[in-house]
Amino acid sequence: MKKPDGKVVLLGDMNVGKTSLLHRYMERRFQDTVSTVGGAFYLKQWGPYNISIWDTAGREQFHGLGSMYCRGAAAVILTYDVNSLQSLVELEDKFLALTDSASADCIFAIVGNKVDLSDDCASPPDENRPEKAVAGCSSKVRKQVRVEDAIALYKKILKYKMLDEKDVPAAEKMCFETSAKTGYKVDYLFETVFDMVVPIIVRQKAEGPPQTVDITDYKPAKRTKSGCCA
Amino acid sequence: MSVKAFKLVSAVEREMLMGDKNHINIECIECCGKNLYIGTNDCFIYHFMLDEKVSTSGKITFAATKQLHKYLGFKKPVSELKAASALTRLLVLCDNTITLVNMMNLEPVPSGARIKGAVTFTLNENPVSGDPFCVEVCIISVKRRTIQMFMVFEDRVQIVKEVVTPEQPCAVAVDGYYLCLALTTQYIILNYNTGISQDLFPYCSDEKRPIVKRIGRQEFLLAGPGGLGMFATVDGISQRAPVHWSENVIGAALCFPYVVALDEEFITVHSMLDQQQKQTLPFKEGHILQDFEGKVIVATNKGVYILVPLPLEKQIQDLLASHRVEEALVLAKGARRNIPKEKFQVMYKRILQQAGFIQFAQLQFLEAKELFRSGQLDVRELISLYPFLLPTSSSFIRSHPPLHEYADLNQLTQGDQEKMIKCKQFLMSYLNEVRSTEVANGYKEDIDTALLKLYAEANHESLLDLLVSENFCLLTDSAAWLEKHKKYFALGLLYHYNGQDAAALQLWVQIVDGDIEDSTRSDLYEYVVDFLTFCSDQDLVWKYSEWVLQKNEEVGVQIFTKRPLEEQEKNNMNPDDVISCLNKYPKARIKYLEHLVLERKIEKEKYHTHLAALYLEAILQLKSGTTDNCMETIELLLKLRSLLQKSDLYRIHFILDKIRGTDLHMESAILYGKLEEHEKALHILVHELKDFRAAEEYCIWNSENRDLQYRRRLFHMLLSVYLNPDSSDCALVMAAVDLLNNHAAEFDAALVLQLVPDSWSVQLLSPFLAGAVRQSIHTKRMTQVALGLAQAENLIYKYEKVKHKGAPILLSDKKVCQVCQNPFCEPAFVRYPNGGVVHTHCAANRHQNSNVTPHSSSSSSET
Ligand SMILES: Nc1nc2c(ncn2[C@@H]2O[C@H](COP(=O)(O)OP(=O)(O)O)[C@@H](O)[C@H]2O)c(=O)[nH]1
Numbered sequence A: 001m002k003k004p005d006g007k008v009v010l011l012g013d014m015n016v017g018k019t020s021l022l023h024r025y026m027e028r029r030f031q032d033t034v035s036t037v038g039g040a041f042y043l044k045q046w047g048p049y050n051i052s053i054w055d056t057a058g059r060e061q062f063h064g065l066g067s068m069y070c071r072g073a074a075a076v077i078l079t080y081d082v083n084s085l086q087s088l089v090e091l092e093d094k095f096l097a098l099t100d101s102a103s104a105d106c107i108f109a110i111v112g113n114k115v116d117l118s119d120d121c122a123s124p125p126d127e128n129r130p131e132k133a134v135a136g137c138s139s140k141v142r143k144q145v146r147v148e149d150a151i152a153l154y155k156k157i158l159k160y161k162m163l164d165e166k167d168v169p170a171a172e173k174m175c176f177e178t179s180a181k182t183g184y185k186v187d188y189l190f191e192t193v194f195d196m197v198v199p200i201i202v203r204q205k206a207e208g209p210p211q212t213v214d215i216t217d218y219k220p221a222k223r224t225k226s227g228c229c230a
Numbered sequence B: 001m002s003v004k005a006f007k008l009v010s011a012v013e014r015e016m017l018m019g020d021k022n023h024i025n026i027e028c029i030e031c032c033g034k035n036l037y038i039g040t041n042d043c044f045i046y047h048f049m050l051d052e053k054v055s056t057s058g059k060i061t062f063a064a065t066k067q068l069h070k071y072l073g074f075k076k077p078v079s080e081l082k083a084a085s086a087l088t089r090l091l092v093l094c095d096n097t098i099t100l101v102n103m104m105n106l107e108p109v110p111s112g113a114r115i116k117g118a119v120t121f122t123l124n125e126n127p128v129s130g131d132p133f134c135v136e137v138c139i140i141s142v143k144r145r146t147i148q149m150f151m152v153f154e155d156r157v158q159i160v161k162e163v164v165t166p167e168q169p170c171a172v173a174v175d176g177y178y179l180c181l182a183l184t185t186q187y188i189i190l191n192y193n194t195g196i197s198q199d200l201f202p203y204c205s206d207e208k209r210p211i212v213k214r215i216g217r218q219e220f221l222l223a224g225p226g227g228l229g230m231f232a233t234v235d236g237i238s239q240r241a242p243v244h245w246s247e248n249v250i251g252a253a254l255c256f257p258y259v260v261a262l263d264e265e266f267i268t269v270h271s272m273l274d275q276q277q278k279q280t281l282p283f284k285e286g287h288i289l290q291d292f293e294g295k296v297i298v299a300t301n302k303g304v305y306i307l308v309p310l311p312l313e314k315q316i317q318d319l320l321a322s323h324r325v326e327e328a329l330v331l332a333k334g335a336r337r338n339i340p341k342e343k344f345q346v347m348y349k350r351i352l353q354q355a356g357f358i359q360f361a362q363l364q365f366l367e368a369k370e371l372f373r374s375g376q377l378d379v380r381e382l383i384s385l386y387p388f389l390l391p392t393s394s395s396f397i398r399s400h401p402p403l404h405e406y407a408d409l410n411q412l413t414q415g416d417q418e419k420m421i422k423c424k425q426f427l428m429s430y431l432n433e434v435r436s437t438e439v440a441n442g443y444k445e446d447i448d449t450a451l452l453k454l455y456a457e458a459n460h461e462s463l464l465d466l467l468v469s470e471n472f473c474l475l476t477d478s479a480a481w482l483e484k485h486k487k488y489f490a491l492g493l494l495y496h497y498n499g500q501d502a503a504a505l506q507l508w509v510q511i512v513d514g515d516i517e518d519s520t521r522s523d524l525y526e527y528v529v530d531f532l533t534f535c536s537d538q539d540l541v542w543k544y545s546e547w548v549l550q551k552n553e554e555v556g557v558q559i560f561t562k563r564p565l566e567e568q569e570k571n572n573m574n575p576d577d578v579i580s581c582l583n584k585y586p587k588a589r590i591k592y593l594e595h596l597v598l599e600r601k602i603e604k605e606k607y608h609t610h611l612a613a614l615y616l617e618a619i620l621q622l623k624s625g626t627t628d629n630c631m632e633t634i635e636l637l638l639k640l641r642s643l644l645q646k647s648d649l650y651r652i653h654f655i656l657d658k659i660r661g662t663d664l665h666m667e668s669a670i671l672y673g674k675l676e677e678h679e680k681a682l683h684i685l686v687h688e689l690k691d692f693r694a695a696e697e698y699c700i701w702n703s704e705n706r707d708l709q710y711r712r713r714l715f716h717m718l719l720s721v722y723l724n725p726d727s728s729d730c731a732l733v734m735a736a737v738d739l740l741n742n743h744a745a746e747f748d749a750a751l752v753l754q755l756v757p758d759s760w761s762v763q764l765l766s767p768f769l770a771g772a773v774r775q776s777i778h779t780k781r782m783t784q785v786a787l788g789l790a791q792a793e794n795l796i797y798k799y800e801k802v803k804h805k806g807a808p809i810l811l812s813d814k815k816v817c818q819v820c821q822n823p824f825c826e827p828a829f830v831r832y833p834n835g836g837v838v839h840t841h842c843a844a845n846r847h848q849n850s851n852v853t854p855h856s857s858s859s860s861s862e863t
């Protein structure tokens, strides 16, 4: 078996569409999935590198495994369902802590899936208010989660990780809205993430295998810490 | 989806152990080579020898023969047994104490070495000490939260390390310095050398018995939440996706590439390669599942069974037989590390090929092609599926055992024509792709012949491309096939490629004549002409020349006129033979002579005369004919004139004789011109033809490349003809006036004036006169200029001469010649304008030997 050079992990509540996203990207298809048990992974050749992509189980029962899956990860894709505010809340409440074991320079992406279900008539943020929601496109429902909410979460994550906004990719760049069903922005999501993962792989290779990182001198944030007054 | 990966075979039946004593239960087992040890709840150890028997049908059975049994003397069960074969010791855990007994006679070691206070223990299969006569034992101590490491020698034990764990451990596995521990609420990895620990994942050991199993270097298999079999490395990461067991799994074992698990009702088999469950064997009341050096053993309380793995090849073949290509390939690839390299490669190639045929049969051609390519399939295996494609002479025999189940394409497609066509199209493109690669080496004949047959059958245009480029089509086989499919033109190409041009031509001629039918080329006649033109076999050219000329003499003559240059240079074909051959075909004959005279520029009188005579003949014939072939006549006339004017080789009188008495005045004028009988010529032009323009042009082209005098003579002659006193034709007078006025420069004015009748007015001739005067003055002035220049030049020379005479030149015997460096012995010498003095003979030599002018010779050699 080829040994992967880097790892990308998909986290998020059950049913938000993690397996479907991965399936769409790897197999170019959308089909009904069965609830993921434990976890599954794919190997993706990206340039000269093999990137393993882990699909995790959203079920509460398997949350405990997340930490192990995230260990040494170069990127974590936090996934929610744009039609479920709860799924975004869960990311912060339940899943963020699991990423503590990820690589120190791990990048984060926040993905709102299932945009095909809601009307995505691009409307300026201030207009996107509940009182105006009546004028929606017929069968579709109003999105429950706005991109701005995801961006806010992204910034919270940076705080949590004690990372400086200047040192990491911009929030606008790392918050995606996708549809595994239509394929909308799915390739874009994974390709953007992979492109960002490559420099991390290169750095990890230069520093020696990440597996041998000595956890005693493991510093969660190598970059300048933010939020500290001089 | 199931695979038959294992077979369950009984090893030790209950009678052999306990007879009818129902209270006796199996507690633990150990297997080391052929030795099988069983520990019971009544504190006995049984020792069996296990013999594997393979029946002729390949069925494996095990026969266990009891060697010994030994009572350990406690009222406690024997809870664990581990063999250390290097020490010939069996480690026995009973009543929280590990004792060492001899593997063969089960007697305790005399030293009484033991480890006390062990709840459970395990051996380090990746030992760190490097001492082959020492095993490393890790125990969970009866002391709370304590793990101890021991070194166990033949008859002594030594504690190495004691580690305190954060929670109470309940199961342990070891790899090198790494302990993989199931604690009360989670699994962790602990490096007992550095003390560093790494959390894996939470697990509630109260609810379910944890499983910790080392499955290879630095990798463990753990029972996870929800019945997951989780893989974890010593670095705390997972490199394989989990397998999904039932919730109440009791034990797990590994037999690559399978993970075997035991629960209360079943033995399940998962593949580590794709995490799929592959096999389920019903097995009730099992409570032990362990692997020993690749041998998987399960036990109930009463009996011991062995899970015999079916040979991987058999498993793969089963998968292929049920068309599960993907899984078969995964399994085959996974088996790589368990099979010697050469054997693996042979096996794997074969599997790829078989998989290719499965895909092929499902018309998955892209996949099939890739599999054939990577499996380095002998293309003939594929070709042989198609009836009649392999040449009869081919030595090919399908590989045995066969790569697929199909006799031929008919069987495979079950007569479905559409499928058949698709298969054929695939083979066409596949063969076309591989024919020039190394895949084709050794059987290019078979490939090309098959391709030819496919093309011919499908009426494919590439058939011709194949035949006109380098190919290895076998002649007899291909010829028969092409004939069968009425591809006669192609058959001709095949003959030609095989050097049988005569056969090729015969076929093509038959097609053109309509004796056989093949519409491949509508321009086949032209093709044949072209073919003969470049055909180096002149006998063939002669043989078909009649046929070709009869069809169309003007096109057909190309076989003589357009022959390749290199052949012309060797002059292989005798023009006289060709001409006599062409006697029956006047148009062709003219073309051929034109080719000789005008293109090849052969300077032979007879061809030039012949051509002129033929032109003449043709013209006269056309003229005598009633039909009005004006265009053709004019064309011929122009050609004749051009030949008569340009060539100097034909027999003028001969042609003149033929022309005399006809109305070809212009031509006779040209001929007289050739004879320098200009008066006659001009007379004809002026009086017979009355074509004054032609007369003027005559003067011009006849005086081309001659001096002015000659030209003037001709023009003057023309003037005289115009002014012939015998005729007083007014038109002639006008022509004379025009001639003079338009060509003033071509006349000697003085002579003209003598000739011009006195009656002409100056007015009439004023342009001529003006021109003549201007010319005369111009000439005079030019002459004066030339004279002046010549005088000036002369003066310069004179000055030079005087200058040189000016100073005396002293010649003494001290002076040496500048050329030969010898002194002067005679008074005569040569002096160069630059002052250099040399011997007369040296100067003479020098003039002969070099072109260097004296002026440039060096003058620096004077002493
Ligand atoms: N309409 C729509 N449904 C989706 C989309 N992605 C996933 N689903 C559906 O959502 C359900 C859960 O998807 P799944 O991939 O199993 O989610 P996971 O638990 O996060 O892996 C399935 O029924 C999917 O068919 C999407 O983009 N649009």
Ligand SMILES: [Mg+2]
Pocket: A015, A018, A019, A020, A033, A034, A035, A036, A055, A056, A057, A058
């Ligand atoms: Mg899933």
